[in-house]
Amino acid sequence: MPLSFNGGMAFSGLPHNLLGPQMHPRGMGCWNGTMRSPWQNKDQACNVLNLSPSLSNGELIVHGSPRPVRNMLNKGIPLSNGLARPRAHSNVGAFSNEDGFIIQGDGLNYVMINKGLDCSRGLNKAKDIGASKHREGRLQLDNWSQFAPACGNSKNAAKLCTSFSLPPKYNSLAEARGYIYLIAKDQHGCRFLQRLFDEGTREDVEMIFKEIIDHVVELMMNPFGNYLMQKLLEVCNEQQRMQILLMATEEPGQLVRISLNTHGTRVVQKLIETLKTRQQISLVVSALEPGFLSLIKDLNGNHVVQRCLQCLSCEDNKFIFIAAAKYCVDIATHQHGCCVLQRCISHSTGEYRDNLVEEISSNGLLLAQDAYGNYVVQFILELKIPSATSTLISQFEGNYVHLSSQKFSSHVVEKCLMVLNDESRSKLIHELLSTAHFERLLQDPHANYVVQTALRVSEGSLHNSLVEAIESHKAISRNSPYSKRILSQKLLKK
Structure with a gap:
């Protein structure tokens, strides 16, 4: 059973070599067979339990100056208004048995008493409890149900046995x-x-x-x-x-x-x-900046970044815009990051916005084929920023057939058909028509949606050319479940 005393704290379950010489039991003083701290006088010596049972159980009495002890207590049992507030600490053992728990600190005694049990009876039983029983009975601080503070003087001694919840x-x-x-x-x-x-x-x-x-x-x-x-x-x-x-x-x-x-x-x-x-x-900015990448990619943390965008000024948020541009590919290809990156673009202004859009656009071909990055590319296209659109189109041209046949990038090609000017849209459709195996696009699970969108947005001679190409492959494509969607379109009428 560990021993507590004014100015000291009992620890159990710790090997001797973890404690310095100044914390070894031999540094403690004895008075008439009882233990006392170097800062205790003869009258303050604790005689609740003698030292030998404590040492035989392999438990150490840790002592230090009153200030370190107070710090120790603050970590394990924070104090407020002179009252203890328990906190769990797996390595801390104190004067404890199945009936009660006592921690003595600098000028204060803190007593834990189980409901309905007599404190003095618990103290008498303590000597007979074995090591295994002691471990079983040790109370965890988080589960304290009864708590009573008392000062270590005779006036308040009666409070030691007072239990309440x-x-x-x-x-x-x-x-x-x-x-x-x-x-x-x-x-x-x-x-x-x-x-x-x-x-x-x-x-x-x-x-x-x-x-x-x-x-x-x-x-x-x-x-x-x-x-x-x-x-x-x-x-x-x-x-x-x-x-x-x-x-x-x-x-x-x-x-x-x-x-x-x-x-x-x-x-x-x-x-x-x-x-x-x-x-x-x-x-706040200084504290969040080092962890920006972790925050923006986290289920919970990304909302903190978004709150900064909503509540702080553009200048205060510059740490977000700069980092977002630097790590745009990493962020854009992340489930949560891709959403926040779009918010960054929306809330940024001036050079911060220009840099962010430029970095994303320069990686457009890579991002367009990603499960999450394609949403960011579509967002850039919807902004209709001439420089950004031009950068993206220069990467997409010559790759439209390949992009149309992929699950994620096919959405980007559809977006291009909807937002590009007539000249760029015409080039895109002609590239689709010029492929040697146009019928494969009609039967493709992803490209067929691109062809449907092309039918809806095209006009005039370009639309007629598209309808003729589809009709010419009607016999081959009739049995394909994906081609049927195109062939059933009313837009096939010239």
């Missing part, structure tokens, strides 16, 4: 005080806190903010907490928003990771919507 309903913020971080991760508790944002005062918002600010990154990616964070971003002041933003961008790549998360992406989108100052915008 969080009420299923909260009628006021006062009842939730100290547990807001936990409540925010509960479905009903999250809704309760959101109502306070609508119906409460600025003081209520401030209280909630203070209790969750250290955990905003976790809450952003929580199935319920993300809704609270979205609501908070709507009602918080600029100083609070800046604090949230600083927490979300504290570590390199952290905002990108949040954006890629199913729940986190919603919060980041809301954050972008509510940005007000140049400093806030600069922080």
